[in-house]
Amino acid sequence: MSHAVGDALPPFTIESVSPEAMKQWAVFLADPNPIHLDVEVVKAKGLGDRVINQGPINVAYMMNMLMRAFPGGRIKTMDSRFLDNVYGGDRAVVTGRIAAIEGNAVTCEFSLDVDGRGTVNSGTATIEI
Amino acid sequence: MSDLDDLPPAPDAAGTSLDGDKVFTITAEENAALCRSTGVEPAADGSAHPIYYYIATQVAMGKTVAGVCEACEFDVEDGPMMGSSGVRFDAPLKVGESYKVTGEILSLVRKRSRKLGVMDVLTYRLRLHLLDGTQVLETDNVWVLPRKEFAA
Secondary structure: OOOOOOOEEEEEEEOOOOHHHHHHHHHHOOOOOHHHOOHHHHHHOOOOOOOEOOHHHHHHHHHHHHHHHOOOOEEEEEEEEEOOOOEOOOOEEEEEEEEEEEOOEEEEEEEEEEOOOEEEEEEEEEEEO | OOOOOOOOOOOOOOOOEOOOOOOEEOOHHHHHHHHHHOOOOOOOOOEOOOOHHHHHHHHHOOOOHHHHHHHOOOOHHHOOEEEEEEEEEOOOOEOOOEEEEEEEEEEEEEEEEOOOEEEEEEEEEEEEEEOOOOEEEEEEEEEEEEOHHHOO
16 A cells, blocks of 8 residues: 555544543553542542543554554554543544655654544654554 | 742652562453453454553553652642653564563653643653563653642
8 A cells, every 4th residue: 555745544533432441441550540430520620520531542542543544554653742631422533644754664643633622632653564 | 030930949850760560461351451442453463552552661660650749749639640652662562471661750840831830740751671671662751740739
């Protein structure tokens, strides 16, 4: 498959961010922070009225978009910026484009957007294809 | 004169070791559950989801999240926030492989922002190794620690 600078990458969509997945990730991360588990704690802290997705899950969504765009490829480097929270029930969409190609290394720019609030994560990555 | 001159400096946390003594093993069962929780199936070639760069280093580093905050004289209950995360892989992560972690706090810098007020910006570096010492990745994470005690 050929690639060119400027090519848009196929989007990766999470139709509804899952509070159940947040419970699993509290175990994966060994970090039972209640803002990911208990909506009453989120409300008490003034952070909203839905549980908040763990940041690394958002990174995983962005990695999923990259891995689907480049089957058999390998992420060599990745930098992610956290701009806002993702909440349980959000519809989240990762989009990206090819920013540079050097040999078998493809550098991509991407973002994670949620309906109604825009970009909540963004980043760059280099994939070895 | 800086607008931070009226504040005490950030705690001297740079250099704090985050070397771990735990061994982290990526199991097939957990990798499959993790992949599915993010909307994809696990890879068939034995590679683990690359987000294990973050999970393995956090779980097997030498301090808990609360412990890292404590090293910065920050109460984890005050809500550390992720600012950024970067990773450089030397090799793919594999299901069934075991890893250990070395690392350290690189810096803790006090800043003032319009949105958050006074905050300390924590940067720490972790490396994931095979048990024979071979490095498989290096990650730098930045957390924002809002210093509510300095709110105007």
